Amino acid sequence: MKRHLLIGFSLFFLVLLFPQRTIAQALPEQKSEKSKQVKISKAADDLSKSLNENDESKIAQNYERLANEFLNNGDNAKAEEYFKRALNSYTKLKLTEDKTRVTRSLAKTQENQKNFDSAIKNYEVAGSLAKDISEEKINLNDANRLKNQSNPESQKGYVDSNIELLKKEKKSQEVTDAYVQKAQNSLELKDKKVAIESYKKALVYAKDKPESVIKIKNEIAKVYAEDNQFDKAVTINEKLLAEAKTNKDYNTEIKQLQSLASLYFQKSEAEKAISSLKQAYDLSFQKGNSAEAKKSLSSLIKYYKTKGEDKESMALYEQFFENFEKLIHSDTTLIDAKTFQITEDKIRQLEKEKTLKDELISKKNTFNYFLIGSVILLLLLFTFISKALYSIRIKNKEIALQSLRREMNPHFIFNSLNSVNQFISENKELEANKYLTSYSNLMRNMMENSNKDFISLDKEVEQLKKYLDLEHLRFEDKFDFEIIVDDSLDAERVFVPNMIIQPHLENSIWHGLRYLDQKGFLSLRFDFKNGKIIVTIDDNGIGLTKSRELKTTNQKIYESRGLNNTKERIDLLNELYKKNISFNISEKEGAEKGTIVEIVFPLIDKI
Template identity: 35%
Template sequence: MKSLILYPLLLLCLLLACPPLRAQKGGEGKKERTESEEVEAKPLLKKAIPGKRAGKADSQLRIDLLLRMADGARSTAPNQALDYVAEALALSISGNNLRGEAVSYQTLGDINYGQALYGKAAENYRKALEVFGRAGHHDLAYPVKIRLADALEAGGNYPAALAQWEAVQQEAAATGRPEDVVRAKAATARLHAKQGKEDLALKGYQEVLKLEEQRGNDKGVIDANNNIGNLYLKQEKTQQALDYYEKSQNLAGELADDHTLTESNEMIGKVYRLEKRYDRELAVRRQSIALHLKSDNRAALNDEYLEVARLFLEQRNAGAAIPYLRKSLALSEQLGRPDRQGEAYRGLAEAYGLTGDPQAALAHYKSYVAVMDTLYRRKEKELAGVLRFSEELAGRQKKIESLEKDRQLNAKTIELLRKEQKLKEERMKKQSILIYGLGLGLAGVFAASYLLYQSARKRRIANQLLALKSLRSQMNPHFIFNALNSVNSFIAGNDERSANKYLAEFSRLMRAVMENSQHDFVPLASELKILELYLGLEHFRFREKFEYSFTVDPDVDAESVQVPPMLIQPYVENAVWHGLRYKEEKGFLLVHVTQKAHELVVTVEDDGIGREKSQALKTANQRETVSTGLRNIESRLRIINDIHRTRLSVSIEDLHPVTRSGTRVCIHIPFALQAIPA
């Protein structure tokens, strides 16, 4: 049947696809394959996407994965990140994927920025913006404009950075981004300050302060006050600077923001140092030390100890400076900060010189020289590494630039191919009439094949339903036989009253079982009623053997959920008859019904003797009977799953794997089950 459907479909696809395939032979398709093969495949990507000649969706997924990997590696392995970007860019260009091309340039700019190559970063951000513009992705272009402004500023191109930030500010205002408006204004003021235009910078920061106050952004207000204070301090207007620093200090205290408070204290300390108000500065710095000790900010504490020591040395109070210098030295060694360690040694050399101890001063000065020599060698090694990386980076940049040239050549090639395509389309129109005629004929063949397939499928389902009913009919006698054995045990014991009571409950149970057996699916509530009746009967007979708990989660809608009849009961029966009945002490049976995202889960759990011991106790006939019952259940599950294309499953495990005692059965019933129409 599959062949009957497959061959006409295959022939139809080949006929419809042949003309376009021929049209690609001479140009664009070949170019795309050549460029794809030039990029070396990465093992991880081979696992993610099988092969480079995959569909458009797979190509997009591959590009996204490459760019995510590049973004993750740009700080730790920038060379590898560049290789990922080069591959993503090649795929984007060859597939005419403008979004992938733009994001590749953006990621390349991020890599350059992280390596302090700000000129290259700005160049790649501009390329990303140009491609985003061609693709119409203006929403994706906006954050790149901010990154371009940052790169221009970091690279020292202040006029271009100023113009870019002003453009960002206008777009942020037009699109309702107040936070970016404030950010752009603050950047503009910062750039004015860097260019020596302090009046414009002051005006800009005051506008930022007003906006932050209107927005109720306390952190922004503190930053604006500090920036204004820095401008006044630069102009040596210490009182005005102190006023703004103290505003920040007071607000940080109200917010209980220790970090911001220590930043404000640092700036206030600089003012006091400039005015030689050493007592005031010492009080502020001791407050910062207390805050750093409270937050265990050891790096900041290290810096603060140095500043207090410098303060005492400036007053030529070496005795007070030395304890702070020693504390700073100890922290520097713990934190691995050779620059601070060197400053501490130099301060100790100066302090011991002031106390008249030339030997101690010389020893600490030698330590200072040794630390600085180590630091300089490290810097030289880092610089050599940067130079090597720059050379490698230049080679990879050339590779990426060659991809851009290839794209330009591709554009010309594509234009020629378009002209050629127009001529071929005219020929294809003549062929289309014949193709569509054949297609209609094949469609008829396909329709006939489909009808035959549906007929065969209905017959198969009907056969499976008959088999399912047969299995259910086998389950009922097995169940009735076990129940009648229970009645017989009461009669044999001359317990007429118990037998009568048992028979009354048994008749209710049998009515429910017979009614449910007529249906492929029944409400969960009906099946639970049977389980409750059955458990009550079994407990009545074996009450000295086990106790039980039967619970249903309140979230379960038992009236609307449909389940196959007599699916759960055999596992409950198995737990009683083959797990708990043979246990010497009193056992416990748990039946719990709950629901998960898309399925109902029924757990049948007993602490009986376990499957292994139970199997050893049975006769050969009993083993065959139980095996037949379990095979019937497995057959029902297989047929139901096949008919309904679902995943109804049962898992059985030992409750205690070490002792191999107890049994847990989990029945997973998907909510999507429904009856097949007759």
């Protein structure tokens, strides 16, 4: 018999040692508790799917959802674990609003576990992340409230501030929690009246959440009991008991019976207390709730032991032992706990796989970034080299242009000096002096503009007039000339190519007009038509055909080189400045002799 009892007690204490948190997760036929377990299982399954899909956004949402389910179930440790995982995911996704919300939830779970240092830190972080000033203030109030744990009077102001702020934000659940905090703060200040008022205000905001209502009403009953107002406390518990029976909320019914028993013991109504405990014990057995059966049985045995009624204790134990196997089989919370453990193990495995996938993706991305960076670097290098080559090419063209422009000067200088020599040889000192004076002025102007690709029209006309004056002085009897500028052209603001026109004037004089028996005429016109400037050099000289017949070999070579020089310079100007400059030389047809040179370029008002 003793051996039989020893085995029974061992089994009994094995049941008593089942963790309260794990066993109480779900109860058969109790809709609220079963619903909680279903929600937790559903959230865990959805989390597994999102991990398998490696969808970071859904992973974060399901971590948070699972954490909230644990929080609603009173499992703060698990809630904290999954809130931290959700926070990591939201941080990766750089979702500040979600990070703020989850950080605050994390702080609450830590506060519930009395881990105040971590809770304060996370309330402050949530405040710093908050975009809304009101939300920032709410979090900082909670942080300051916890910092003043030893000073309930200081806490009061922070709680009241949060109540008003949360009301404006219309966050009913948080208003409920804030009023509960105010009630607890009032109890610390020994103000039970304000505590009960605060709990009642919390009930108004918790009306849509039956579980919160039950919890708050139980807290009100405790305050009445502490104030020795046992009848009021009993009335509250009896109403809760009646509602639980109506709703078939067996878990609440058991707990209300246990609470009533405690109150009856305090009122010295032992019979009523024992009756309530036995009802709670029997109901726990019927509904397979081993945790509550343990609690009720422990209270009964404790009472009988204090009264020395060992016979009654043994009778309860024998009843428990006889129904032990049935209780274990009917307690589905053990199966639910094991099922969830399997799911959680699967979640851990999927998390490891996700970590490996992320590492592979990270390495792949690193390689891709390196590759892209290398390509960009090569492109930049290529661009730099291309720009350098382009710059060198442009510079070379500018040098070539300057070289071609300077190539025209020696011949002009030679001809001019030859003219001076001719005047001197003919003892025409006055003409020689006059020529040298004009020549020096012209050369000064040419030197000043020698490094410019474009000069203003007024300077070009001035320079060309001085040149024609010189040539006219030398060939006085051979030609007259005129320069006409279109009135619509602003000579000071319009630019023309430098040293492009002069060589053609020189050709007209030297290879056309000077061979005439009578005096010839040279016309230089600047016309503006259809947005373009048309420069026309018109002479009535001997013409291109006759000129070629009279030229020496050296003259032909020079003329050919002069034309090529002009073409090359125009090509270079077009490449460098994109001005689309063109020129054409033609011989007059019919009885009239002479040559026409036409140079066309767009209106240029800035370089």
